[in-house]
Amino acid sequence: MAGRFDGRVVLVTGASRGIGAAVVRRFAAEGAEVVAVARTLGALEELDDQVQTAGGKKLVLVPEDLRNFDKIDHIAGAIFQRWGRLDALVGNAGAIGGGLSPVSHHAPDDWEEAFAVNVTANWRLIRACDPLLRMAPAGRAVFTTATAARTIEPFWGAYAASKAALEAMVKTWAAEVTNTTSLRINLLDPGIVATRLRTIAFPGEDQSKLVQPDDVAAAFLDLCVPECSRHGEVVTA
Numbered sequence: 001m002a003g004r005f006d007g008r009v010v011l012v013t014g015a016s017r018g019i020g021a022a023v024v025r026r027f028a029a030e031g032a033e034v035v036a037v038a039r040t041l042g043a044l045e046e047l048d049d050q051v052q053t054a055g056g057k058k059l060v061l062v063p064e065d066l067r068n069f070d071k072i073d074h075i076a077g078a079i080f081q082r083w084g085r086l087d088a089l090v091g092n093a094g095a096i097g098g099g100l101s102p103v104s105h106h107a108p109d110d111w112e113e114a115f116a117v118n119v120t121a122n123w124r125l126i127r128a129c130d131p132l133l134r135m136a137p138a139g140r141a142v143f144t145t146a147t148a149a150r151t152i153e154p155f156w157g158a159y160a161a162s163k164a165a166l167e168a169m170v171k172t173w174a175a176e177v178t179n180t181t182s183l184r185i186n187l188l189d190p191g192i193v194a195t196r197l198r199t200i201a202f203p204g205e206d207q208s209k210l211v212q213p214d215d216v217a218a219a220f221l222d223l224c225v226p227e228c229s230r231h232g233e234v235v236t237a
Contacts (some may be wrong), residue, residue: 004225006031009083009136011075011129013066013121014093016043018195019144022213023090023220028056030221035079037062037093066093066121067113076128086132088224091122091143097158099200111158118162119169126173138182138226143170145187145234167234174232186223186230190216190237 010027014020016038027034028051038044041063048059064071079086095117098110122143133139148156149163167187174185192198193216194207219237223230 004030004221005087007033008087009033009035009079009085010088010090010224011035011037011079011086011125012090012092013037013125014144016040016047018197019190019193019213019216019220020090020092021047022217023092024059025051025054025056025214026217026221027088028059029054031057032088033057033060033083035060035062035075037064037066037075039063039065066124067116069120069124072121072124073128076132079129079132085135085139086129087136087139089125089129089133089139089141090220090224091125091141092220093121094118094144094197095159095162096197096200097162100155101157102155103157106158114158114162115165118159119165122166123169126169130173133183134181138184140224140226140228141170141183141185142220142223143187145189147189147191150234171232178231184223184228184231186232187234188219188223188237189234190219 005027010032012020012024012034015024015036024034024036024047036044036059044061044063048061051059062075066072095113097114098107133141143166145167146163148160149167170185170187177183192210194210194212216237223235
């Protein structure tokens with residue numbers, strides 16, 4: 001499978017740990033030029049070391065908080081200046097809104113963080129990257145969603161509502177470009193995975209018994225290959 005992404009430019013958010021880091025490592029192993037975005041520079045540098053040790057190309061590290069929305073435009077502009085296109089966008093960064101809580105008890109800042117990261121930042125990515133993806137021969141976009149977006153469970157209010165909004169937004173974008181571009185846009189639900197977000201929700205859980213990020217990374221790549229024909233779907237890993 002090595003080499004499926006040789007010469008292809010990929011942007012991954014939430015890249016420094018968990019699913020995002022696993023996806024970056026997999027893209028890099030298959031030859032991609034990866035722009036890795038996350039808040040923590042140290043964690044990004046560790047990831048870059050892992051990638052290069054494994055024989056992958058040096059990552060383009062972008063230590064930015066996506067809640068600084070204008071920075072997203074700057075990232076897109078830098079990609080255009082360097083490559084003139086974007087082959088794949090993986091919108092993986094996510095926030096759980098302070099953890100599980102009754103809807104009536106969410107702190108305003110936690111609620112706003114969930115929507116800023118899960119919805120508004122991804123809208124800004126769509127807005128900034130749509131032209132770049134159209135410039136690619138086979139632009140692909142994948143956003144990480146969750147079962148909570150489609151089920152009703154107590155205490156998941158901020159996370160569930162923001163992921164439901166993300167799904168509606170991404171499906172709408174997909175519908176708008178159907179039959180007019182070569183773009184393929186999907187959402188991926190990886191299920192219950194051992195991540196930091198999962199630890200916030202269930203701090204006492206034994207994560208060694210859960211599906212690991214590396215186990216679901218391939219599903220993201222499968223939705224980003226030029227041959228992928230799926231579009232406007234919620235795909236489960």
